[in-house]
Amino acid sequence: MEQKRAIVSVVGKDQVGIIAKVTAILADNQMNVLDISQTILQDFFTMMMLVDVSEAENLDKLQKEFDQVSEEMGLKINIQLEDIFQSMHRI
Amino acid sequence: MNIAFAEIQETIRMVQMESLDIRTVTMGISLKDCIDADFDQMNEKVFDKITGYAGQLTSVAEKVEKEYGIPIINKRISITPAAELLGNATKEQAVQLAVTLDKAARTLGVDFIGGYSALVHKGITKGEQTLLDALPEALSKTERVCGSVSVATTRTGINMDAVKQMGEIIKEASNLTKEQDGLACAKLVVFCNPVEDNPFMAGAFHGTGEGEAVINVGVSGPGVVLNALKKYPDADLGEVSDVIKKTAFKITRAGELIGRVVADRLNIPFGIMDLSLAPTNAMNDSVAEILEEIGLERVGTHGTIAALALMNDAVKKGGAMASSYVGGLSGAFIPVSEDNGMIKGIEDKALTLPKLEAMTCVCSVGLDMIALSGDASPSSLSGLIADEMAIGMINKKTTAVRVIPVPGKKEGDMVEFGGLLGRAPVMGINPYSSDKFISRGGRVPAPLQALIN
DSSP: OOOOEEEEEEEEEOOTTHHHHHHHHHHHTTOEEEEEEEEEETTEEEEEEEEEOTTOSOHHHHHHHHHHHHHHHTEEEEEEETHHHHHHHOO | OOSOHHHHHHHHHHHHTSOOEEEEEEEEEOOGGGOOSSHHHHHHHHHHHHHHHSTTHHHHHHHHHHHHTOOEEEEEEEESOTHHHHTTOOHHHHHHHHHHHHHHHHHHTOSOEEEEEEEOSSOOOHHHHHHHHHHHHHHHHOSSEEEEEEEEETTTEEEHHHHHHHHHHHHHHHHHTGGGTSGGGGGEEEEESOOTTOOSSSSOOOOTTSOSEEEEEEEEOHHHHHHHHHTOTTOOHHHHHHHHHHHHHHHHHHHHHHHHHHHHHHTOOEEEEEEEEOOOSSTTOOHHHHHHHHTOSSTTSTTHHHHHHHHHHHHHHHHHHHOSOBOTTOEEOOOSTTOHHHHHHHHTTOOOHHHHHHHTTTSSSOEEEEEEETTOOHHHHHHHHHHHHHHHHHHTSOEEEEEEEETTOOTTOEEEOOGGGOEEEOBOOOSSOOHHHHHTOSEEOOOOSSSOO
8 A cells, every 4th residue: 555644743842752742642543653853943842753644544633632732732733644745845 | 854844834834824725625516417397306406416416525625624734715516507507497496496506505514606607798598588587586595606697708799788787687686685785796796708617706607618527626825925925025026926926836736736635535527726816804815915015005006007917927827837727717816805905905095996997907807896885876887897898808818797786885884794705895986877888788799809909
C-alpha cells in the first residue's frame, strides 16, 4: 500500500516535555515518526515531524488529542496531510 | 524532509490568520434525464437524482477539510437550467419545482442550490417564459434556491425584451420579500456571457455542454493577497503584480488538490478550478482593502480601475499557471455588501454607482450585491441592466447584475441582509427616466468582432 504521510507542526514557548507529550500521542495511535526537525528560536520552540499515517483512519481524532496538549501547554499543534504542502510549495 | 518549516508555517498562517479557504465545492448535476410528461413524476425524479448524487457531498468534503487542514466553507449544487425542464408546465408548477429544489438542498444540508435559470439571450421559449413568470414567487417562497438569467452574449447581442422583463421581475421579487428588505433579489443574477461551470452563487448553473455530474471548486483568499502585499510597501507595480501572481498560484494549487481529492472520493469527474478573490465581511477579507494597500486612499478614487485591472489580471495569471483546468469566472469579485472596504468607500462618498459600473469593465463579473433605493422604477433597473450587458457584450467578458431595490429605503440608509450576504448602504439611482428606451424592446444586434477601437 502506498505510504500516506502527514506533517505535525508544533510552535510555542519552550518548556519541559513537549516532544514527550506529542510523541506519546503518536505512539498511542500506532504512528511511526519518519523524520523530525526542531529548533529553538528566541525561546520559541518550533518542531515539525513527518509521520506515517497509512494506518490512520481518522486524523480528526488525532487533531483533537493534540488540541488537548495544545491547551495544557500553550502550544499550537497542527496535523495535516503532507500533500497540501507539496502542492503549494513545490512544482 | 524537503519542505521547510517556514513553508509549513506560511500555509498554516494563511489558513488560521488570513482566511484562506476553499470557498465552495459545487457539484454540477444534469437533470435532463428527469424530464417527464407527468410533472409530479418529474419533481420526484429531480429530488431523487439530486439527493442521490450529492448524498455524500457534505460528509466527504468535511472529512477532506479536516485531513488537509484547509476549511471548505460551502458545499453547493448547481443544476441544468431549470427552464429546460419546464416545457409545457404552468407557472404554479414552475414554483413547485423551486420548492422541490429547496427541499433537496435542505435534505442535503447545502446552503444554496443554483440553476433556477433560463438562457434567453436571443429568444424566449415557452418553458423559459414560464420560468421568468415564476421567478419572483419562486425566489421569495424558497430560501436556498438561486436563479440566473442570461439576457445577452457577445455573439447574439442583447435581448432587450428579456432585459425589460428582468427590471420588472427584480422589482416584484423585492416587493414580495419587503419584510426582509428585498432579500429574494440577492438570489437572482442577470448575466451577459455567463459561464457554464461557475461554482460561485448566485450565478452557478450546470451548463448544457457539461456532463452528467461534475465537481467544480471555487477558492478564495483576499486576506492572503492583502497580507502578502503588506510585506512589500515600496515595491513598484510590476513587483506588486508578481506578488499577487505568486500568492494566487499557491492558493490555486491548494484548491486544486482539495478539489481533486473530493472529486476522487465521490467518484465524480473534476471539472474546473475557479480562483476568485471573493470578499467576506470578516476582518481583512476585503478586495477593496487590497486596492487600498496598492496605494489608494479610499476605494473609488482616481486610479481604482487601473489598480483593479492590475490585480484581476495578476490573479488570473497566477491561477492559470497553477491549475490544469481553470474555468468559472476566475478573477476578482467586487460585491458591495460582502466587502467592508467597499461599504466604507460608499459611506465616505469615495465610491459611487457610476464608478462601480466602470470597475466592472475590468473585474471578473459585474454589479454585485448593491442595495438601491426602493423607488427605483422597473425601467430604470432595466436601463441599469442594459448598460451592464453592453459592457460585457462589447468587452467579450462576463458581466452580471445582482442588485436589490430595497422597499421603503432611500439613499444613505443602511440595510442588513445577514450572514454571508452582509450589509449595504443604499445607493440612489439616476432620477431621469429610461422608459422610452426600454419600452422599444427588440434586440441590440451583436457587435462587430473587427474594427474594435
